[in-house]
Structure formats: structure tokens, C-alpha cells
Amino acid sequence: MDIVILDLEWNGSYSKKVHHYVNEIIEFGAVKVDNELNIKDTFSMLVKPEIGKKLSSHIASLTHIDNDELFKKGESFKTATEKFTEFAKNSIILTWGTSDILTLMDNYNYYTGDSEIPFLKYYCNLQEYCEYELGAHNPASQLGLQNCADMLNIKSDEQDLHRAYTDAILSLKCLKMVYDKGKFKKYIYKADDEFYNKVTFKNKQITDINNPLVDRSQLYFICDDCQIRAEQLTHFKVKNKNFVAKFRCPKCRKQFNGRISMRLKFDGITIKKKTFLNEPPKLSDD
Numbered sequence: 001m002d003i004v005i006l007d008l009e010w011n012g013s014y015s016k017k018v019h020h021y022v023n024e025i026i027e028f029g030a031v032k033v034d035n036e037l038n039i040k041d042t043f044s045m046l047v048k049p050e051i052g053k054k055l056s057s058h059i060a061s062l063t064h065i066d067n068d069e070l071f072k073k074g075e076s077f078k079t080a081t082e083k084f085t086e087f088a089k090n091s092i093i094l095t096w097g098t099s100d101i102l103t104l105m106d107n108y109n110y111y112t113g114d115s116e117i118p119f120l121k122y123y124c125n126l127q128e129y130c131e132y133e134l135g136a137h138n139p140a141s142q143l144g145l146q147n148c149a150d151m152l153n154i155k156s157d158e159q160d161l162h163r164a165y166t167d168a169i170l171s172l173k174c175l176k177m178v179y180d181k182g183k184f185k186k187y188i189y190k191a192d193d194e195f196y197n198k199v200t201f202k203n204k205q206i207t208d209i210n211n212p213l214v215d216r217s218q219l220y221f222i223c224d225d226c227q228i229r230a231e232q233l234t235h236f237k238v239k240n241k242n243f244v245a246k247f248r249c250p251k252c253r254k255q256f257n258g259r260i261s262m263r264l265k266f267d268g269i270t271i272k273k274k275t276f277l278n279e280p281p282k283l284s285d286d
């Protein structure tokens, strides 16, 4: 199977029809490679926005796409996706992060009513693959394409950044540096119902300690010095979306605040714990 690395540019516009902002795709850029990563074909196309009448100044300066050129030469979303489907059919689609996939879903939904992406049969999140290969996976912060290129010492011309085609090529350069045919296979997903559920799932912080998803057996702390379980002195309170309570070590008598963050993700709940030392407890007579 061929691999198609896709990158999109979009422009946010308010739609009176659906009463919210839509990130209208304004450019498709892609490169098709075989499974040895040799380039077979390329794709680049401007898409004329239908909701927005003008590029936002932010997008215009980020992409250097010329407003007049876009409206004169851009194809309709329907034509662009038909041509891209022809280009990408029977290929594994790669994007850097899932925001391009979510934007495609939104645009198909808006323009054609499709809730899925017709040309998407197999998918790989190149960002996820590079993060794991580079040991840079951090659920709290995603690796940007430019940062990844910097880590891999890939030179890129600032001028060319943030155009769909040049970003697709930069993604390919990153892929080449970490590519291992055997390992890569594990990052390919079939674009089935579970895939769509996962990609549209919104992570959220659990802020109600009585939520049935909260595993109460996890609500404890260990003294950093003595490695034994601390006594809980106060009930958990919610502070900045985290659970916080006071603890005391039964051995060294050290008091500290224990903070627990619980984040609900598609795969389950992620728990993070951190301790903060208190001011020494005030002496009192009672």
C-alpha cells in the first residue's frame, strides 16, 4: 500500500447557516510515497472558501496565501476532495496530529453532509509515531512539526513554512529519519467506528470526587522520605480542577498537600499525583 502524507491549511469563518465558526479548508498539500518512502506523486490545490469572503490577516501572514489568488484559482471543496480522493485512494493517510482529520470531518459535514471521510480507509497519526520513536511522548504537550524537525536537525526554510505542500514534505523528512517498516505498521489504524469515536473523543478533567469513574483506592499518598503511606488529615477539595487534601507521614510526622489530577481519556482515566510541602503546622494549645 502507498502512503499519502496530507497537510491542510484552513481559515476560520463564522457560518450563519450553522451558527458557529467553521475552519474552512483552503489548501490541500500531499505527497505520495511507496513503502520504502520513495516519492511517487505530489498534490497541491487551493480551495476557495464559501463561507469566508476573505482570508483572516493571521492566516494570510502565516501561510502567505494570496487572497485574490485563492478566490480566483481555488477549486470548490467538492472538486478538490474528488481530485484528492482519486490521488489518495487505496493509500494509508498520514497527518501530523489529528486536527487535520477533525477539520476534514467538519468540512465534509458542512459541504456534503458526510459524517466520515470517504477517502480515509487506513490512518496513521505521524505526530504520535514520531513522539514515541523519539521518546518525546508527553500527554500534556504535543510535539509540533517544526520542533520535531529541529530535534532531528532537519533544515527548513522559514519562508516556506505553513503551506500545505511544504509541511507535507517536512513531515515526510521527519518520517524518513525515524522510519522502521515493522514498527510503523503498529501505528496504522483502520478507519472504523472505533477510530472515529477515538478521534472525536474530548478529554476532560474529572472535578467531582463522587463521579463513579473515580477509583477511590487511588486517593492516597506515600511519604517521599519514608516510603510509607501517609494519613489523610482533611477531605479532598477541588482546586484548579484538581483534588487537594492535607496528609501527614505517621513516621517522620511531615505534613504535606497531596494533589491528584484525574483526566478522562478515550482509553480510560489518567491519574497524576504531586506533593507540596506545607508551612510547618502552627502550635496551638488545643
Ligand SMILES: [Zn+2]
Pocket (backbone or CB within 6 Å): 223, 224, 225, 226, 227, 249, 250, 251, 252, 253, 254
Ligand atoms: Zn515520612
